[in-house]
Amino acid sequence: MTRIAPVPEAELSDYFRDLVARDEAEGRDSALNGVMAHHAAFFEQYFSFFYPAHEQGVLDTRIKEIARLEVARLNNCTTCLMARYASATRDGLDEDRIAQLDLPEAERDLDDRERLAVEFADRMAYDHQRIDQGFIDQLAEVFSPAEILELGMMIGQYLGFGRLLVALDIHEYSPVTFVPGLG
Numbered sequence: 001m002t003r004i005a006p007v008p009e010a011e012l013s014d015y016f017r018d019l020v021a022r023d024e025a026e027g028r029d030s031a032l033n034g035v036m037a038h039h040a041a042f043f044e045q046y047f048s049f050f051y052p053a054h055e056q057g058v059l060d061t062r063i064k065e066i067a068r069l070e071v072a073r074l075n076n077c078t079t080c081l082m083a084r085y086a087s088a089t090r091d092g093l094d095e096d097r098i099a100q101l102d103l104p105e106a107e108r109d110l111d112d113r114e115r116l117a118v119e120f121a122d123r124m125a126y127d128h129q130r131i132d133q134g135f136i137d138q139l140a141e142v143f144s145p146a147e148i149l150e151l152g153m154m155i156g157q158y159l160g161f162g163r164l165l166v167a168l169d170i171h172e173y174s175p176v177t178f179v180p181g182l183g
Contacts, residue, residue, distance in 0.1 A: 001169070002031050002168055002169050002170045003169045004035050004038065005035075006030070006031055006033075006034025006035050007034055007035075007037040011037075013037060013044075015040060016033055016034070016036070016037035016044075019033040020033050020037075031170050031171070032079060032165065032170050035168065035170055050157060050161070053150075053153070053154060053157070054068070054085065054154060054157075055085065055087045057150050058144065058146045058150055059146075059147045059150045059154075061087040061090075061091050061093075062091035062092055062093040063113050063114065063117045063147075063151065064117075064150075064151065064154050065084075065085055065087075065091075065093050066088075066093060066097070066110075066114050066118060067117040067118060067120065067151060067154065067155050067158065068080065068121075068154070068155075068158045069081070069098055069101060070101055070117075070118045070122065071124075071125060071155060071158040071159055071162055072158070072162055073101055073102075074121070074125045075125075075159065075162040075163055075166055076166060077162035077163075077165050077166050079170060080158070080161075080162045080165065097110075097114075101118065112142045113142050113143065116142060116143070117151060119135075120139065120151060120152065120155060121155050123135065124152070124156065124159060136148070
């Protein structure tokens with residue numbers, strides 16, 4: 001059970017009533033949306049930023065998703081670990097590729113962009129001050145400046161939101177792992 005009880009169904013805003021209904025219709029636990037509904041206007045605005053930023057942008061979703069899953073692993077966020085975005089699977093991210101994150105770094109079979117995205121996530125999570133000019137130069141070998149900015153911003157979102165879910169004990173033990181992409 002979450003540390004903050006979900007808003008009762010009868011008290012949900014229209015936006016969150018729709019999200020909770022969709023969760024239930026698709027076999028997902030609705031705890032996350034039910035709890036976030038306590039501050040409906042704030043989280044409606046946040047989600048209107050987060051989901052499009054994850055699903056769209058200058059950086060392919062596959063790269064953002066592998067960074068997100070690394071952050072989920074570091075945060076030990078069950079909800080985040082279980083979620084999969086359809087846009088990332090369309091971009092070629094599959095469970096075999098995701099399983100690479102569980103291997104020691106030297107044994108991982110990741111391409112340069114994936115490897116650096118995971119390292120960026122690790123550095124942001126553990127010691128953001130280790131992100132020096134040398135590391136930015138490594139990123140710039142395979143990412144444009146806009147891609148570096150987008151990836152860094154999204155990693156920050158993943159870190160903060162995942163840690164909030166863990167702190168509030170929001171776990172969506174759901175049999176459905178793929179979240180439909182937008183549009």
